[in-house]
Amino acid sequence: MTRKSEINLASMGSAWLLPIVACVVAAASGAIVADALPNPQYALGTIIASFVLWGVGMPLAMMVIVIYLARLMLFKLPPNNIIVSTFLPLGPLGQGGFGIQKLGSMAKTTFSKTNTLPEGAGDTFHIMGLAMGLLLWAFGLLWLFFAIGSVLRSRRFPFNLGWWAFIFPLGRDMPSRFFDVIGTVFSVAAVLLWILVMVYTSMGVYDRHLFVAPCLADLREKQQQRCPEQRGSV
Template sequence: MGTGIVSILLHNLPYNGDWLYYLSIIVFVLNIILFSTACIISILRYTLYPEIFMLMIKHPVQSMFIGTFPMGLATIINMVVLVCVPAWGEWTRYFAWGLWIFDAVVSVMTALSLPFLLMAHGNERPLSSMTAVWLLPIVSCIVAASSGAIVAGVLPNEQYALWTVIVSYALWGIGLPLAMMVMVIYLLRLTLHKLPPKAVIVSVFLPLGPLAQGGYGAMKLGQCARDIFPQTHTLEESSGATFYTLGFLVALILWSSGLVWLFFASASIAYSRSFPFNIGWWGFTFPLGVFATSTVQMGTELPSRFFNILGTILSVFVVVLWIIVSVGTLKGAISGKLFYAPCLGDLRVAEEDRDAGKAA
């Protein structure tokens, strides 16, 4: 997700150049390699050790990260549309559409099933144990909605494009209201039980994701509605323009709300001062990255030099942050101390109990 959003930011920078375009392609290829490698490793892991899968799916924290799969794939789909469609032509349009359909189905399954499993399995959990990772499976629908708008913009068949937009609005409606509910609970948790431990303090940036991505999606879907509705005679003649205008209004409100969470998150980091590097530092990149994309898109729609400059500054900051976290991850991967699966602790407990039972 973090690498994918960096490739998109480099491609869409308001003040761009040819060298940034080629750099975005390099990061895009790197993202495909990382995504494919992670998929292969995960398939092998749960094929060779199937008992781990059930432990993972029932874990209240680790299971939430399944939502990163469709979101990571969505960044690849977006770059296929932005880079491959202009370069390789017609077949890539439908290839991106097929990938998006798969991504949308997985996003809905993830957003609905994982919160329900959280309700149905395990013991009662105190409010203080809640973290912002609850948002991850839900945000996948919002990301899929934004990606659907990008895909619909290049589909040559008007009816296919129309249905893609309608489904994307439904995905947006599934994800954003549910994410807002979780954010209210998370704000209550922060208020009553103070900031999370330093090891997971980066998670306070995660609420920025659904707000920024929701705003970006509203603008892109409004664009598509403005262009596609008149062509397909959907609703009234002025409906597309209305959707477009309302989309920008919603985006502006969500972007402003994102500023609140950006302040809370930045103040939390400043208050914590020093905190250890861990894999959770990747929680910096995607939320800040989608906030930057939303800012850049607002600058495009208005148009506005303020939003263009601010979007560029945020984008460059995210790229620098991505480099820092990538170097830290590479060092941690080489040392073997970075990766940790919380669910394996439950497996050890189960094995100890089984051994104790045999001994008795």
């Protein structure tokens, strides 16, 4: 690995996932929309489009997560002011798991109504969706421990808009008492975190200390350093 590639990898952050996770969220939302559509053909088109979006978003998200994990293993943890960004990979993992389960469930009912595939194909999609969703949930649970460990190791980290990485939408699809209990725990934790982050965000907006862009501050310093050189050359 060259010095330049090492610098690029060290500067890599989980924010790279933000443009990608939009496809995963859209796929999960499409499954919900298909469930509400009365016309089976419209529902079928929505399901197919959602499968395409899921197929675009999840492989890309897994690639970025692998690169980000390599960055965490080879270099030190992110600075304290952005340490909460380690929670961001939970977004595509959670939404991807829920989305593929919901899409499989909708495929089971919609394919039979539209005679899209041979009989029993919808059941196969449903079973595969449940299995893939469970695997993504397990990986997300592991990453949750990674993220909590990273935050606890940092101990003190200032509030900023990155704290919204704590908040993720929750979905329910698998009928299980275990998932009902653990889902309730996660739901309560998400609501409490949302209230906490909302209060801090409101306070930050009121006293305007959240309106800070470190990248612009660095750019201003570079421009100030170049100005004397430009004057001297003139």
